[in-house]
Amino acid sequence: MKIVDMRIHSIAIADPPLRSSYGLHAPYALRTIVELESDDSVIGITETYGGDAPARALEAIRPQVIGRSPYRLTGFLSAMVEGEGSGIDRSQTYLVPGENPLDQTTRTYAAIEVACLDLIGKSVGQPVCDLIGGRVRGEVAFSAYPFFKHTGGGGEGGDLREDEYGEVLSPEALVREVKQMVACYGFSSIKIKGGVLEPDLEIEAVKLLRQELGPDVPLRIDPNSAWTVDTSVRVGKALAEELSGGGYLEDPTSGLENMAEVRKRLMAAGITTPLATNVAVTSFGDIPRAVELDAVQIILCDHHYWGGMRQVQHLANLCKTFGVGLSMHSNSHLGVSLMAMAHVAAATPHLAYACDTHYPWQSEEDEVAAGGRVSIVNGCVTIPDEPGLGLELDYDQLARGRERFEKHPYRKRDDEAEMRKHIDPQWKRILPRW
Amino acid sequence: MKIVDMRIHSIAIADPPLRSSYGLHAPYALRTIVELESDDSVIGITETYGGDAPARALEAIRPQVIGRSPYRLTGFLSAMVEGEGSGIDRSQTYLVPGENPLDQTTRTYAAIEVACLDLIGKSVGQPVCDLIGGRVRGEVAFSAYPFFKHTGGGGEGGDLREDEYGEVLSPEALVREVKQMVACYGFSSIKIKGGVLEPDLEIEAVKLLRQELGPDVPLRIDPNSAWTVDTSVRVGKALAEELSGGGYLEDPTSGLENMAEVRKRLMAAGITTPLATNVAVTSFGDIPRAVELDAVQIILCDHHYWGGMRQVQHLANLCKTFGVGLSMHSNSHLGVSLMAMAHVAAATPHLAYACDTHYPWQSEEDEVAAGGRVSIVNGCVTIPDEPGLGLELDYDQLARGRERFEKHPYRKRDDEAEMRKHIDPQWKRILPRW
Numbered sequence: 001m002k003i004v005d006m007r008i009h010s011i012a013i014a015d016p017p018l019r020s021s022y023g024l025h026a027p028y029a030l031r032t033i034v035e036l037e038s039d040d041s042v043i044g045i046t047e048t049y050g051g052d053a054p055a056r057a058l059e060a061i062r063p064q065v066i067g068r069s070p071y072r073l074t075g076f077l078s079a080m081v082e083g084e085g086s087g088i089d090r091s092q093t094y095l096v097p098g099e100n101p102l103d104q105t106t107r108t109y110a111a112i113e114v115a116c117l118d119l120i121g122k123s124v125g126q127p128v129c130d131l132i133g134g135r136v137r138g139e140v141a142f143s144a145y146p147f148f149k150h151t152g153g154g155g156e157g158g159d160l161r162e163d164e165y166g167e168v169l170s171p172e173a174l175v176r177e178v179k180q181m182v183a184c185y186g187f188s189s190i191k192i193k194g195g196v197l198e199p200d201l202e203i204e205a206v207k208l209l210r211q212e213l214g215p216d217v218p219l220r221i222d223p224n225s226a227w228t229v230d231t232s233v234r235v236g237k238a239l240a241e242e243l244s245g246g247g248y249l250e251d252p253t254s255g256l257e258n259m260a261e262v263r264k265r266l267m268a269a270g271i272t273t274p275l276a277t278n279v280a281v282t283s284f285g286d287i288p289r290a291v292e293l294d295a296v297q298i299i300l301c302d303h304h305y306w307g308g309m310r311q312v313q314h315l316a317n318l319c320k321t322f323g324v325g326l327s328m329h330s331n332s333h334l335g336v337s338l339m340a341m342a343h344v345a346a347a348t349p350h351l352a353y354a355c356d357t358h359y360p361w362q363s364e365e366d367e368v369a370a371g372g373r374v375s376i377v378n379g380c381v382t383i384p385d386e387p388g389l390g391l392e393l394d395y396d397q398l399a400r401g402r403e404r405f406e407k408h409p410y411r412k413r414d415d416e417a418e419m420r421k422h423i424d425p426q427w428k429r430i431l432p433r434w
Numbered sequence: 435m436k437i438v439d440m441r442i443h444s445i446a447i448a449d450p451p452l453r454s455s456y457g458l459h460a461p462y463a464l465r466t467i468v469e470l471e472s473d474d475s476v477i478g479i480t481e482t483y484g485g486d487a488p489a490r491a492l493e494a495i496r497p498q499v500i501g502r503s504p505y506r507l508t509g510f511l512s513a514m515v516e517g518e519g520s521g522i523d524r525s526q527t528y529l530v531p532g533e534n535p536l537d538q539t540t541r542t543y544a545a546i547e548v549a550c551l552d553l554i555g556k557s558v559g560q561p562v563c564d565l566i567g568g569r570v571r572g573e574v575a576f577s578a579y580p581f582f583k584h585t586g587g588g589g590e591g592g593d594l595r596e597d598e599y600g601e602v603l604s605p606e607a608l609v610r611e612v613k614q615m616v617a618c619y620g621f622s623s624i625k626i627k628g629g630v631l632e633p634d635l636e637i638e639a640v641k642l643l644r645q646e647l648g649p650d651v652p653l654r655i656d657p658n659s660a661w662t663v664d665t666s667v668r669v670g671k672a673l674a675e676e677l678s679g680g681g682y683l684e685d686p687t688s689g690l691e692n693m694a695e696v697r698k699r700l701m702a703a704g705i706t707t708p709l710a711t712n713v714a715v716t717s718f719g720d721i722p723r724a725v726e727l728d729a730v731q732i733i734l735c736d737h738h739y740w741g742g743m744r745q746v747q748h749l750a751n752l753c754k755t756f757g758v759g760l761s762m763h764s765n766s767h768l769g770v771s772l773m774a775m776a777h778v779a780a781a782t783p784h785l786a787y788a789c790d791t792h793y794p795w796q797s798e799e800d801e802v803a804a805g806g807r808v809s810i811v812n813g814c815v816t817i818p819d820e821p822g823l824g825l826e827l828d829y830d831q832l833a834r835g836r837e838r839f840e841k842h843p844y845r846k847r848d849d850e851a852e853m854r855k856h857i858d859p860q861w862k863r864i865l866p867r868w
Contacts, residue, residue: 069564071560071564071565071568072564072568072569073568074567074568075563075564075567075568075569075570075781076568076570078567078568078570078783079783082754082783082784123558124557124558126505129509130503130505130506130509131505131565133508133509133512133744134505134506134507134508134509134510134512135506135509136509136510136512284751284754284755285755287755287756288725288755288756288757291722291725310567310747311751313744313748314747314748314751314752315751317718317745317748317749317751317752318748318751318752318755320516320718321718321719321721321722321752322721322722323722347509349512349513349516350516
């Protein structure tokens, strides 16, 4: 079996005006859908970061992809994920995931790996999770991912989307938003995107959530490095109880040294809340120092930028070995990514935390998976019986996504520019802000 | 596809009277060949440790194996390799590989995993290395593995084997043995099994080998923890030049603390010879402390006891991340194991050292692979084009192996007992001996 065609589709999908310490989400999030077609007309699909750079990087390896066996392509391209040893700093403190040039090769490799696995799975009639070691769970838990946000459901011009959540810029509104999400999807873990309001207001939001949801729902808050060490410690102390019981404090501050200092001071105060990260540790090269400093107790994996599903499994094993927990990071995405995330999580025993997902922020109108959106029921995605990822593309929907991409000027994610454009012409990302 | 039968074959294969710090190899080495047969009559095979305990452990999981899909069985059984976190000491200081009860579950799992991968590969027409990430090399380098030994080619009674090497109990004889092996197999790395003669004689042997083989052949010596820290440092200093250029000093002494002390003292003397181990680090649980102490610079993997091919790949990634080298351990084995070792090595980029193999010590007469022995040419095993491991069983040969097993009383490896029986009735394994 040989790959005879690679089709790269740059698409745009409506995205609500979500806020984070990076700034504001643009009216459209960008994604790339890739198809690999074999000489026996089986098509493997994948979804990855969008915009010009990822599509260009994929286009650049076309000569290495065409003519190869999907079984051998990942080995053939392995230098793309094997180049890095220890000591390379790829932190995402200043760069949003998908725009870090240092992990472009791992992102490109991951996209190809997933498409190959989907192609192989469809070719042999097996789900992807059973090609990479076999499922250890048939359902994968995801967490609610509430954001502070402005009014609007994303899109612009004639493409404006409905907004079921409205403006969410207070603790009370956040609680309402979470309740809506839980009612709709049945999530039983909550990850709050913080770093937007004053820390005291975010503390209040978490406390209010704990009150409203009762003691059994794990809560996490992630201000994307918006806080100083002092503020991080203050928040960690204030939320010691709220973040216990399976919750965590994610990237309160930037850099491994600062994270380690927060950890040390919290532990000295008897507070064992684990620190999680997808900013200070984003590649294997970051891990030795992180372990040495005990800077993070949970790493958020993401097959999209860690170099694919097998690299995530390597990461899981490494984390287990060093007593580090594993959770999963997410970006704005559609069903193909969601299903890939579910498959790798299903085949990764150490992934004990519910995974992040932005999926509830996207809409049926933009889904490119045939048959519509992937269901999240009781907070879980069920691994389908169908082979590969379990999804086919809806080519009409894909064409609409391409049209949106062509029609609008967005070519890379820039939350800071969006913030200046829509909210505050002077806005700058300041780290730490508080 | 479902597994409908599991056949477990305990066999005995002639083994020459090889010496090590563990004692003396018995006239027969024990192996287990396992077949998994699917409902569409495809047969996956594997080879693992022999004797009663491994066969019993395999028999015990029969109810979990029968009726399962080979794609899902590894996931279903994953608790067998996922149980261990950090901090569990599984060192092989006193136990030969295959007789350590602490890694019985990982050994059993590995056997099943390889058989499943062979079954899957044969079912879909793909080599095993291309099912686990894809080959990064089509030829896998192995090293010569000279032993000090007594006369004889193994076996007993009417089953005595020819001996092409004769007695090897001096530096000169070892050089002759190596030259014979190199002439026959084309090896370009040499690993000497030491810990048998006085350290000064073993130093002499390595120096003589370096003289005879020239400067380009990497040399390793492995006394299986026979030396004190002082002796290890003395040997390391004496052989600083001989073990440089891709060689290493393997398990000179026992325990991570002692290894770390040897490393520290050698480094202080400006000697950077890496220390390798398959004794002080034999499971993921040993690694955090090993890294912390810089006790070992190279870990010897072995899919047979590390929990299979994917666990070896996890180990490789972990080693790469922490700047630790990776080589491969071997036990007495036949072609099925050799080919499995070659497949996992072919799909493990970080495996940069030539792998150990005892294969030259076994003979055509005992090979259970159809078509006879696997070829080692220019020191390498070539990954065959055939699916799975690339081997089928010769059932007549397998029956002969079972007969040998039934006929002789050996049921577990016990090099100390053999030493007392044949060489010295008072012999005891003393660690450290020198």
